[in-house]
Amino acid sequence: MIEIIAIDTPSLGDRSYLVEDGETAFVVDPQRDIDRVLDLAQVRGLRITDVFETHIHNDYVTGGLALARVTGAAYHVNAADKVSFERASIEDGDVVEVGPQMRVRALATPGHTFTHLSYVLESPGRVPAVFTGGSLLYGSTGRPDLLGPAHTGELVKRQYASAHRLAEILPDDAEVYPTHGFGSFCSATQSDADRSTIGREKRINPVLTQQERDYVDSLLAGLDAYPAYYAHMGPANSAGPGLPDLSAPKTADPAELRSRIEAGEWVVDLRSRTAFAAGHVAGTLNFGADGNFATYLGWLIPWGTPLSLLGDTAEQVAGAQRELVRIGIDRVEAAATGTPEAWSGAAPLGSFHRADFGELAMVRHHRPVTVLDVRRNLEWARNHIDGAVHIPLHDLLGRLGEVPSGEVWVHCQAGYRASIAASVLAAAGRRVVAVDDEFDRAALAGLAMATG
Template structure:
């Protein structure tokens, strides 16, 4: 048995190609299935089975399209209410994939109908085994339990406690563990580790969901650690249950200058993919900054901040526009328009819409804030409330970046110094404030450096 890991760092997830050298099972494929198909070609195997651990809340699945394209059996929980043809599977069922035996294990918790899969290579006496746990058992923690309904969160947390124990008892301690979430995904919760691999036995000794002997204590701790998650999650499970179609990853023809100007004047969402400092120095008035390619959850924050199902135009170099289109397709934002330059500098950005006015705003580090802040100025912290509660600039106002559009009137009419933990979210927030005509300064610095720069920090 061989397991090929297919990572999706922008969403913090992994998909898997599991094969015996001839045929393969794919677990939790993302919507851009070409990566899975490339892995299958490289391994010289045929895809005969595709399995979902659950109806995903953080991305659009590629499972249905992949299964139909390859004539593969599409394994989905029999209890899931879906509108497409699938092979319904249930707890305890065993399926054959070449020389691999796939055992279905019910592991409710992340969702009511969550499944895990224990795969064993029957060509070897008693093993080897591998466990594919989806959003159940993660490295160091478990999948969050509040994505279905607020009324079900505590119940699912209790289920999660029981499910991970059942899963551990279903496999050999040496079996490698392959979760879908837990690599930066908002679907994980608790003290998730940063390790890249683990086994069932290692998790039994170190994972708080398995080492805490008090179920009620575990549940209370899990609920206490739940933080906000992207607003677009609300759309993912229904779209997955309806059977999503194939992703269109093509780059459209670049919109002309007149049309781009019209969109800006109309208040449509024009997203500039350049570095946040380049955006601050010069940008098209009315555009917003979602810096691409810095490993800072571009996909999640764009899908979280910009209202769902709104016209969207991406502004940037071709290579980044191509990647952004792929990333956004994974969360159901399909076929955005684009205004593409070869490698946009401030001058070239202006050339894409020469009749549109330019804008800029100041930026700097904590020393600039310390030196130039006036008493009436506002420090706006756009981190999550739990981050703010741990430590913050004394006297700062906290509005998370994902709530800023709806709460922008709460920001006093004054000069606004906006910051976050690293500068990325602050870059987004500063552009939103600038778009609204506010006087803003981007604090492009890490919060952890504030105290060392002489900024008064409160806890």
């Protein structure tokens, strides 16, 4: 009996897949930390013979090459991709026999990238399953703009054609298993679906229900910024990333932490935004491990900046390391665990106030304050607080000089990004209040809203 096992990476919004027949297995789009795959295969007594890459990923560093080398599996990468390692070249129409029960057929599905492939699993006695990578997603498609604006127009049309090709070739009951679309910025839009079929996508997916022009126009209008670290993922994957180093970083004392901060390095506090606001080492930045830590840290950090981590526990730091290697930040310079009092030594702790939109509404009646909205452009365009200053979080480090002087109340959609922004402002010596509240409550609190 064939079993398809999803290996989720919720923080990046991606899934890898291990497919097995009881003895033999293949893997599709493995993440960098391949120990998860190896452990699963060992527990089930499986031999991994093949690893398939749907495309040269833009949102994470692949574990495909490392997994193939460790297991001796064939590493299937599109023959048209320019890579710096030996691979088992594959292209449209090729069929790979995986054990006695599983056949994997490659289908060219360009759109997310020019060389994107989907893989159809065919096995006697079961419906086909298609691993669609960044092509046909649940209720959406992969973004066509990650290779730059010069290619977006052509890729979005190819994405439309690819989705229709899958819908025409495969039966309605064929199962769909995308890599992206579970919160990944590689997805054009998001869906709450956890499973789907070709038939379901024909009914609900805009790429299959709309005319091409309507699909193209609506998709392009809905695209917003994506993380800056994406620029480094394609080159890393084409070069052939090796095994990650997940060994514990050295422990830093207060003097070393202070020295690193003063040298312009990043010292990141992984604790919750509530704990950080109450007390933190001055000059540190808050990217809580309880949110999309790696996505936003990778988006904001100047690439190559030395990084140290502060956490409640060693396990929290180790989890953060694992998140970071997935996006190519391979080494943490130092770390410390415990409390901010222990990390700061004799130096006083920093802190800032947290509030909700009701308190912001009251304060604006009594004194002038700057309201800083750090949501993305499309969020701002839908609606925003009248009179607010808009600087998307990913632009804040380069635009700190545009934040008006005086007291700044910073907000986002739900509080996580506001805490990051508040820590950036506090580290720059600004007087800041973090609005830790759902944005939908702003109008209910009596704050005047605007659009556009």
